[in-house]
Amino acid sequence: MEIQTNFLDGIKVVELATFVAAPCCGRALAEWGADVIKVESLNGDPVRFVGPNFKMPSNExxxxxxxxxxxxxxxxxxxxxxxxxxxxxxxLLSEADVFLTNLRTEALIGLGVDYETLSKKFPQLIFAQILGYGEKGPDKDKPGFDYTAYYARGGVMGTLCEKDTSPLNGAPGFGDHQAGMYLLSGICAALFKRVRTGKGDKVTVSLLHTAIFGMGIMVAASQYGNHWPITRLEPSSPLLNAYKTKDGRWIQIAIPEYDKYIGKFAKAIGNEILAEDINYNNIKGMVKNREEIVSIIEEKFIKKNLTEWIEILTVADIPFEKVQLFHEIPEDKQAWANDYLYNINYENGNKALVHLPVKFNSLGTPDVVPAPKIGEHTDITLINLGYTTEEIEKLRVSKIVR
Known part of the structure; x- marks a missing residue:
């Protein structure tokens, strides 16, 4: 089969964005063949300098x-x-198909590149914007990061933690990456629409909406009295719960159909009473005796190590997974077998980074080109726009370009 690397060949994207959410969307467009020009300040995107917050280097x-x-x-x-x-x-915008940004609307208006202005000048342009809280409402102009608009306001931080403990520790970029991929889907749909109509569109995704959408089931359930955070000692179901092993690791069990599989699970862990006792072997009894059932299962799991439980549960065909830690993922054979990771060769050795989560049969695994240095393509881009080398040098000396 012929491998294609140019799904979006001929599509030009101008990105005026910082940090993670919109830039990761731009990365996907670039890897799928679009020509993505990232417009930075003379000092560069601030994300270039935040690595030390997370114990990572941030040099050229x-x-x-x-x-x-x-x-x-x-x-x-x-x-x-x-x-x-x-x-x-x-x-640059006059030649672009997509304008990608995460700047707040106030800032875009100040620069004269807001949607209303650009849609009149360039009706074919697709305007794609990441927002913190949305286009309307009292907080539309509030600054938003995934720590705040996604984790905190979106209900993630306060509910996905053990009851009566501190809020969940937010992992950087988690909400950003989701919002960026949502925006990517909207851009691709808008490009398809433009093929039919010749007209551009405005596509927006907010971090707040991303979180609310992701938690949609629980937002609905909360209106019926299912209030979180909960304690794992009294979960929705003891078969939708995590259990600690002898060596201090955790295993997550995922069996939604309690009545159908409690017998199989009981046999696997070696406690037939769960299958025989009417207080435990059906969903009505389970609802009344959650804490007791959790205690019974805990007593079993704490007696064997993680590797022992992996073998037992795998043989029994029980839906489970070890609770994996970030530092274990670069060693995950399943991730490597499916090209979820790739190595980047830094001076101090290879490091594993993550491929885009969308795979195409005809695309194969695209080669990842390292991110550019600040202003690395300024000269060639200006030359392509018709500027002479003398004009470019004058702009550089005047600190208009870098």
Whole structure:
């Protein structure tokens, strides 16, 4: 089969975005063949410098967080506070199919690149924006990060934790990556619509909506009295719960159909009373005796190590998984077998980064081009826009471009 690498060949994207949510969307567009020009300030996207927050390097030779969000793009560095740089930016937009941004609407209006302005100038342009809280309402202009708009306001942090403990520790970029992929789907749909109509569109995704959508089942359930956070000692079902092993690891069990599988589960763990006692072997009895059943299962799991339970539950064909830790994922054979990870060769050795989660049969595994240095493609981009080398040098000396 012929491998295609140009799904979006000919599509030009101008990205004016920082940090994670919108840039990861731009990365996907670039890996699928689009020409993505990342417009940065002369100092660069702040994500280039936040690695030390997470014990990662952030220098020109090794910057994994920047590589993860900005691979396969081109970088043009402009001082958009100057009219000359704004002129360059507008020329880029005049040739673009997609404008991708996470700037707040107030800032876009100040730069003259808000949707209302651009849709009049470039009716074919697809305007794609990541927002914190949405386009309307009292908080539409509030700054939003995934720690705040997604984790905190979206109900994730306060509910997905053990009851009566501190809120969940938010992992950086978790909500951002989801929002970025949602925006990607909207952009692709808008491109398809444009083929039919010739007209662009406005596509928005907010971090708050991303969280609420992800928690949609529980948002509905909460209105029927299913209130979280809960304690794992009294879960929705003892067969939808995590249990600690002898060596201090955890195993997650996932058996939604309690009545159908309690007998099989009881046999696997070696406690037939769960299958025989009317207080335990049906869902009505389970609801009344959750804590007691959890205690019975806990007493079994704590007597064997993780590897022992993996073998037992695998043989019994019980839906389960070990609770894996971040540092174990780069050693996960299943992840490597499916090309979920790739190695990037830094000076101090290979590090595993994560491929995009969408795979195409005809695309294969695309080569990931390292993220660009600040303004690495400024000169060639300006030359393609018609600027002479003398004009570019003048702009550089005036600190309008880098």
């Amino acid at each position: 030779n090794e910057n994994p967080i920047h590589d993860l969000e900005n691979s396969s793009k081109k970088s043009v560095a402009l001082n958009l506070k100057t009219p000359e740089a704004k002129e360059v930016f507008e020329k």
